Amino acid sequence: GAGVSQSPSNKVTEKGKDVELRCDPISGHTALYWYRQSLGQGLEFLIYFQGNSAPDKSGLPSDRFSAERTGGSVSTLTIQRTQQEDSAVYLCASSPTGTSVVDTQYFGPGTRLTVL
């Protein structure tokens, strides 16, 4: 079946602009996660959705970052007034329940964001 998809695959923007990144999880997966991977850094957790609710958004680095999920499916990560330090690969993952110790997270290919 179809895996996790993300769009766009690449995004180049100017400092100060707003950007929206989209994630389509695997159909039927209840849990959805956003991470980012900066050059030379490990994956950094941003936010976790259980259905349309976000029980853990403690990883969002500033109030310029927000995310929503609608219909228990598609999620959008929005970054307002982008800064150069926001440049990174943004990865989305989904898992069947988010409430099981045997839940595996399935990752999308990522969106590479470059802020000039």
Next chain:
Amino acid sequence: KQEVTQIPAALSVPEGENLVLNCSFTDSAIYNLQWFRQDPGKGLTSLLLIQSSQREQTSGRLNASLDKSSGRSTLYIAASQPGDSATYLCAVGGSTLGRLYFGRGTQLTVWP
């Protein structure tokens, strides 16, 4: 805060060698540990998941062990092949379900 460390950062070996990749974590209150593979420009692929109550998991040429009390896991790759070349990431699930904490990875190159 959970910290995950992977050693070595990079490894280059000839085909056919048996390999051990190491992962350590600072907080033993985890619910599982996962090993992922990341190919350049692509997302992550799950290789093995070990529940906190388990000691090891095997899949084909891969074997992962977990010693929760000492905060360590190893990924053993038998008879390495050039197709195994990738970055291997270790991730632990924290005390509550949801987020994973990742190490920075081991970049593996297997040459023919």
